Amino acid sequence: MSIISIRNLTKIYDGSSVEVTAVNGVNLDFEKGEFAAIVGPSGSGKTTLLNMLGGLDRPTSGEVIIDGQNIWDLSSSKLTEFRLNKIGFVFQSYNLIPVLTAGENTEFIMHLQGKSREERNKRTKELLDEVGIGDRIKSRPNKLSGGQQQRVAVARALASKPTFILADEPTANLDSKSTENLLDIMEKLNKEENVTFIFSTHDARVVNKARRVITLVDGQVDTDVTK
């Protein structure tokens, strides 16, 4: 039973002189607990696909059905609420809120969800312990290494208990050791908490860890391999 269904998804950018088809009629399904990587050369449409999947960029045509709901039928405010409750995001450049500590960044989403202080504090501690930086709960992002910041970003993405997590090139800015650590953590969380992870990546180490690899070429699915 798929939790995400992508149907004929197309994105055409209307440039000043020429139209660019970034994603062209993509059909994909993802099931709960998948650990999938979308790969492909630059300009193949990985990030565009992820953005449409995450409700950040409206497709030109097609559907993104998550938990039975075509997210692009939702109003702007409903879509924001949907992202808050159903989707976790991990960005390439971490994108933590610089004035908040690691703990507060993790807690932030739960605060937006209206969770109680007690519940927020408990889950924040659990998550930061799980990603291995429980001792840095009071540190601001500028006091953390890139790897540590990305781990906070993963904890933040998990905090809302989302249906799935979208990670756009999560290891692009990390060194080898940090990449290994992060991938181990995400794999562990995927297995233990049965959270679906969908990556877009260039990184061979991510591809090696992924159990499903979707290759995009010129905005279309070229191969879709489950290991």
Place this chain on the structure above:
Amino acid sequence: MELLKLAWRNLWRNRKRSLIAAASVFFGVILSVFLTSMQEGSFHNMVDNMVKFTTGYAQIQQKDFHDNRSINNSFKVSAVLDSLLNTQSEITVYTQRIESFALASSGENSYGVSVIGINPGVEEQISGFSKWVNQGAYLKSGEPGILIGESLANNLKIELGDTLALLGQGYHGVQVAGLFPVSGILKFPVMEMNRGIVYMDLNRARDFYDLPNGLTTLVIMAKGPEDIQQITSSVKRKLPEELEFYTWEDLQPQLVQLIDGKRSSAKIFKGILFMVIGFGMFGTVIMMMAERIRELGVMIAIGMRRIRLILILFTESLLIGFLGVLFGFIFSYPFIVYLSRNPINLTGNIEETINQMGFEPILEFSNNLSIFLHPAITIFMLTLIISVFPVVRIGNLKIINALGA
């Protein structure tokens, strides 16, 4: 994670810029507070001097007297009215006057004059009237002497100790006439007053106009103009139907116009001042948004509603304004309170000029609450106006563009 906490921390990301923005508000508030305090203080002083000199802070008259200043439109102070005025704590003193007209003659010269019957003791207490006596002596109760202006004396070619004949119309139209010795010559700073006014003791005026115990004007004094509203509301509605209550603003419309004109000029100046402050704050808000556009995009992406984001940015602008206003008040309040209690004494030529005008040569400051309230309200309004920018910017923010910024 409260909205206020986030806004507060955001404010201190660029400490220097936030401090500069708050400092512009701080200096603007100080300038506005001092300017308004000094201006309102000088208005207070001007009104106080003018009303002491002329109408008092308020008057009670027979209701037709304002439009027809006939001696027939006079009244008597009843025990009830006396008691009503005595119970008003804001009233410092009140006094009776007779104000009418007569023909003043000496030798072959005659001039129309205003005759004002006053209670010498009380008027001296109110305005220090005797300071205008240039020659001779001030009035004494029960004595027949009169005071006339310098120009009138010259025009009538009379001197101190000479007798002036007054002819007029008394109560109920009787012709009245009397001879009055000139006991003093007055020299007012206002030429018009030197030319056409005769002062005499109230009881002499009553005898002259055949108006026993009557008066045309009951002059009320208060500590300051700020007490008049209270006095008006307590006294006006309790007055008998035949009497009317007037405030100094009703009686001195030209003074009101003068003050309104000066206030309008000051408003333009303060408007420009706050516009400059507003642009400073606006620049800060633009910069705060521009350098955080990616972060704002992330916040919307992960599920923050745009309205909450707008509220955070509004709170940040509000905090800048609040800090500026707060420290502006903390700094200016002790000075304003001190200066309002200890007016600056003017010296040199200014002192001399102001003295000649019959005003107190002081620079008075007001510590009225509105002096502090208006800049705070203006800054709040500015913040609201400035917040239109984040509302529009965040409302139109495309997440994808912001994330790529």
